[in-house]
Amino acid sequence: MKHILIVEDEQLIAELERDYLEVNGFKVDIATDGEQGLKLGLRGDYDLIILDVMLPLLNGFEVCKQIREKHQIPILMVTAKKEDIDVIRGLGLGADDYITKPFKPGELVARVKAHLTRYERLIGTKEHKDEIRIQGLLIDNSSRRVFVHQQEMNLTTKEFDLLYFLANNPNRVFSKDHLFERIWGYDATGDSQTVTVHIRKLREKIEIDPSNSQYIETVWGAGYRFRI
Incomplete structure (x- = not known):
């Protein structure tokens, strides 16, 4: 069972994301601030991280940067801002993708599945040179x-x-x-x-x-x- 970490300070949104992911067969943990999210993410126990940009204590960009220095798992950033600079900055720090609020939970689940599949293909393929x-x-x-x-x-x-x-x-x-x-x-x-x-x-x-x-x-x- 794939293990997902949600880092989101809005409890209702985090629980909605968790419920949809669990219905689709994922195990899910929730962190409600940047420091807790960073601590959990650095453990390396997760297959994918859903990371909100605006977080208390430590913002999502810094969390993403520090996790990416240690682990290569997919990171999907969630933002309420549509400015291109936020998107580019997030990708430059190591995020694999982003999704803008508001979004449909089904879209989030589809995005999670796509990135997990792509990541497994990239690290597991045998036809490429080691x-x-x-x-x-x-x-x-x-x-x-x-x-x-x-x-x-x-x-x-x-x-x-x-x-x-x-x-x-x-x-x-x-x-x-x-x-x-x-x-x-x-x-x-x-x-x-x-x-x-x-x-x-x-x-x-x-x-x-x-x-x-x-x-x-x-x-x-x-x-x-x-x-x-």
């Missing part, structure tokens, strides 16, 4: 760790998924739309700008000179490719 070594870059798919000249880089879930997909398909050009659909899925909320943000952050982490990329090449008007 390790990719290219010019000082080591991508270890089994442990989902990345090293540049033997120094480990701290990548978010989506940053790793994007890097691994590109590196596992070297010298092929993929459009931003294709990458968004492949990594985030058809049902994800967002657009190809999300890919641009993640590519930029990847370059900052794995490239010696992000402005003169050694690994991830921009093919103007077409998309990106991993160069070997």
